[in-house]
Amino acid sequence: MKKKYLPSFQIWLKFGILFFIYLVLSAFTAPERPANGVYDPDNHLSTELVDQIKILNEANSNKESKLQIGVYVVDSLKGETIENVANETARAWNIGYAEDNNGVLIAVSIQDRKSRIETSDSVAAKITDYETYQFLQTARPFFRRGDYSGGVLSIANNLNHQFYGELSQVSTSLDLDDIAMSRAIYEEHSSSHSSESDLSEEFSKLAPGLGILFLFFLFLLGVKSKGSDDDDHHSGGSSWRSSSWSSSSSSSRSRSSSSGWSSKGWSGGGFGGGGSSDSW
16 A cells, blocks of 8 residues: 655755745834934935924934934835834834933825824823824824825924923814814724734744744654655655845935934834824
8 A cells, every 4th residue: 555655854844944934024124224313215205304303303312301203204014014114113223312212203104194103101101192193183184185294294393392391383273072083083093903013013023933943843844754764665866956045135215414413312212012003
């Protein structure tokens, strides 16, 4: 009676390597932080806006409580959630100052028509998630007419004034009914996306470990298969050609000022998922 043999170890190993590479590449990787903290590879923002963000951050660096704001604007999220992209980027850029961790990231995706304010835990103690949602609502008219610089500046101004306890220069123009309705929309939107974001973040953390465990399982399976072949006096004639794996890196243009930014800052942390998201 003819025995059925397991696929050869080489086939399993090839599959395992491909699966491991997929796990690694599928996890979002934040881009390198530009010198001015404004990532805008497709030039949706004006030079004036970039300069205003720089001036705002430099002014805040001289205050007792130092608030630092980063900006991330892209064409598309490429299947990622804006919550995960914003959180991973804020963490990677270390927005804020080490002594107080007051950092904020403003993230905007043009084609997905989504925006998010990602706040550090320290900032969240002064600016609530609901308040950040109101700031995003205020920016909606700017984003809808394609004025992304105006929208980002509106958010930055409101964040700055709220953080330092000053009156905002940009009014939300919401009456009580609008605020109540916005609160309900926000809670529904936040609850649905927070679970999705949490799952995405947990998978990103577990992906490398799962890949290693899977490769170890394939190794044991291959050894068992090889041992079974030797017991039955069968020899495999298959060979595995070594192939070279190469990856090409694409460079994207990011705005940066000629003078750069102060060497202070970009040493913060404590981003636990605070903030809010919006669609326009």
